[in-house]
Amino acid sequence: MKPVAFDYTRPRSISAALELLDSNPNAKILAGGQTLGPMLNLRLVQPELLIDITRIPELAAVTEGDDGIGIGACVTHAAIEDGRIGEPANGYLNRVASGIAYRAVRTRGTIGGSLSHADPAADWLAALLALNGELEIVGANGTRRAALDAFVTGAMETDLGPSELVAAVRIPKRSRAIRHGYHKICRKTGEFADAIGAVAIDDKKGEFRMAAAGGSHAPIVFTDPRHLFRSADPMDADSFDIEMGGAALRDAGMNADDYDLRLRAITLQRAVHDAVQR
Numbered sequence: 271m272k273p274v275a276f277d278y279t280r281p282r283s284i285s286a287a288l289e290l291l292d293s294n295p296n297a298k299i300l301a302g303g304q305t306l307g308p309m310l311n312l313r314l315v316q317p318e319l320l321i322d323i324t325r326i327p328e329l330a331a332v333t334e335g336d337d338g339i340g341i342g343a344c345v346t347h348a349a350i351e352d353g354r355i356g357e358p359a360n361g362y363l364n365r366v367a368s369g370i371a372y373r374a375v376r377t378r379g380t381i382g383g384s385l386s387h388a389d390p391a392a393d394w395l396a397a398l399l400a401l402n403g404e405l406e407i408v409g410a411n412g413t414r415r416a417a418l419d420a421f422v423t424g425a426m427e428t429d430l431g432p433s434e435l436v437a438a439v440r441i442p443k444r445s446r447a448i449r450h451g452y453h454k455i456c457r458k459t460g461e462f463a464d465a466i467g468a469v470a471i472d473d474k475k476g477e478f479r480m481a482a483a484g485g486s487h488a489p490i491v492f493t494d495p496r497h498l499f500r501s502a503d504p505m506d507a508d509s510f511d512i513e514m515g516g517a518a519l520r521d522a523g524m525n526a527d528d529y530d531l532r533l534r535a536i537t538l539q540r541a542v543h544d545a546v547q548r
């Protein structure tokens with residue numbers, strides 16, 4: 271199938287992009303096109319105008335502040351994989367990026383496009399939920415910040431307004447003691463995940479976040495999952511109770527069958543193993 275006919279424009283500033291969005295209710299933002307392209311071809315979306323945001327310099331920038339690092343929405347998976355933006359999380363972002371699809375997809379696909387689409391099987395969503403990431407969102411009323419777990423309201427659902435765009439992803443600064451772990455189960459290397467477990471453990475600060483995602487179920491975040499361990503020590507990965515993990519995911523609202531819940535609990539345990547080994 272072919273897309274319906276559409277107009278195309280490539281603004282050079284955020285304000286120009288926002289004006290275009292505001293004055294064209296049937297417009298779509300185009301970033302890497304790795305999700306939007308197939309959706310256009312299948313006519314799942316039929317926009318009159320595509321607003322290509324990839325030539326807006328601010329959206330490709332990386333900024334460092336006292337509270338953390340901001341990664342522009344149009345930074346590609348490949349740029350992160352290659353360490354071209356630095357590595358604010360001890361190699362965690364590089365590793366996650368390198369497991370997304372294959373290199374051709376990573377070369378064009380962007381971190382902002384992936385998070386805006388909010389596919390529960392996508393890598394950045396779970397990976398950054400574990401880091402308590404935030405989004406910088408711009409619109410007619412200025413800039414707002416949204417915690418990623420509040421931004422994602424369901425599977426492929428977000429609270430992004432029709433005239434807003436994601437400008438950057440913010441990763442909060444953490445102590446050097448923080449450990450990150452990530453595990454993805456998929457049928458073929460580089461495919462969308464059936465199950466993802468992502469963890470961030472900062473033993474010094476007593477912080478521990480876990481995110482479980484995959485398939486078509488909205489991700490679940492545990493902000494203090496210590497009760498899911500049989501041992502008092504969260505670094506004892508084997509003591510993460512897979513049965514209890516699956517039940518906790520169901521109680522938290524993951525409406526999946528027993529097999530998928532178990533698979534996701536297993537990825538959580540493996541993510542803890544990954545974190546402990548680093």
Ligand SMILES: Cc1cc2nc3c(=O)[nH]c(=O)nc-3n(C[C@H](O)[C@H](O)[C@H](O)COP(=O)(O)OP(=O)(O)OC[C@H]3O[C@@H](n4cnc5c(N)ncnc54)[C@H](O)[C@@H]3O)c2cc1C
Nearest residue numbers: 301302303304305306371379380383386392393436461462
């Ligand atoms: C074969 C294949 C395999 C893949 N495998 C994986 C995988 O294993 N893991 C994974 O995580 N992903 C995978 N992907 C998806 C890939 O990572 C995409 O890059 C990503 O989902 C979308 O990013 P994009 O920049 O291409 O966005 P686009 O396709 O351009 O846009 C996606 C959606 O987000 C909107 N959008 C884009 N940018 C913004 C913004 N800044 N603000 C607001 N809205 C915006 C668009 O309007 C559109 O609705 C795969 C894709 C393909 C084609």
